[in-house]
Amino acid sequence: xxxxxxxxxxxxxxxxxxxxxxxxxxxxxxxxxxxxxxxxxxxxxxxxxxxxxxxxxxxxxxxxxxxxxxxxxxxxxxxxxxxxxxxxxxxxxxxxxxxxxxxxxxxxxxx
Amino acid sequence: xxxxxxxxxxxxxxxxxxxxxxxxxxxxxxxxxxxxxxxxxxxxxxxxxxxxxxxxxxxxxxxxxxxxxxxxxxxxxxxxxxxxxxxxxxxxxxxxxxxxxxxxxxxxxxxxxxxx
Numbered sequence: 614x615x616x617x618x619x620x621x622x623x624x625x626x627x628x629x630x631x632x633x634x635x636x637x638x639x640x641x642x643x644x645x646x647x648x649x650x651x652x653x654x655x656x657x658x659x660x661x662x663x664x665x666x667x668x669x670x671x672x673x674x675x676x677x678x679x680x681x682x683x684x685x686x687x688x689x690x691x692x693x694x695x696x697x698x699x700x701x702x703x704x705x706x707x708x709x710x711x712x713x714x715x716x717x718x719x720x721x722x723x724x
Numbered sequence: 725x726x727x728x729x730x731x732x733x734x735x736x737x738x739x740x741x742x743x744x745x746x747x748x749x750x751x752x753x754x755x756x757x758x759x760x761x762x763x764x765x766x767x768x769x770x771x772x773x774x775x776x777x778x779x780x781x782x783x784x785x786x787x788x789x790x791x792x793x794x795x796x797x798x799x800x801x802x803x804x805x806x807x808x809x810x811x812x813x814x815x816x817x818x819x820x821x822x823x824x825x826x827x828x829x830x831x832x833x834x835x836x837x838x839x840x
Contacts, residue, residue, distance in 0.1 A: 649830070655832060656811070656830045656831050656832040656833060657768070657811075657830035658830075659830075701765065703767050703768075705767070712758055712770045712773060713760075713768075713770070714770070715767025715768050715769070716767055717766065717767060718765065718766065718767050720765065
């Protein structure tokens, strides 16, 4: 069966510090991968999606970036965090003709 | 992308049937309708998906009228553990461009509160 991992589960970072969140998928190949952010009491905002290694598309301009160094690995990064980057970050994967499967999420608090 | 509209919140007593309706007036021919459930501090979880008419699984039923401009998620005999946010999504399950990328948009969902 397919499994999606995210780490860390929670993170508290000061403003201006770097960020690296990792997402890995098991049990599938060539998944489409997604990064979402959910602010408190809000819906899910699509940040990035990737259809393959090295292929990243950004949905919204921001100080975040994403990379896909391996088929089943998706990384969300920032060089300098802002207060507004706080939120719940979710990684998801999908295959064509199937639904999206979400990871457990990372709770990021920027102080 | 087809935009969806659903109630922001709903309350229901335990044991009752809950129906949550979602409007998607601009749904495209290739779009499927998918419902997710999300508990606090967890990722959304797939509940049910359909294209037309009625779909039923062990968790819920999904009713889709002929014009497909709306859909209704039906949860039979809800319990306290069904308290969650429910999202209605519309998207192309078999995109023929962008390498098979499927793009769906999550709204704010419907917050269901089940009352004892």
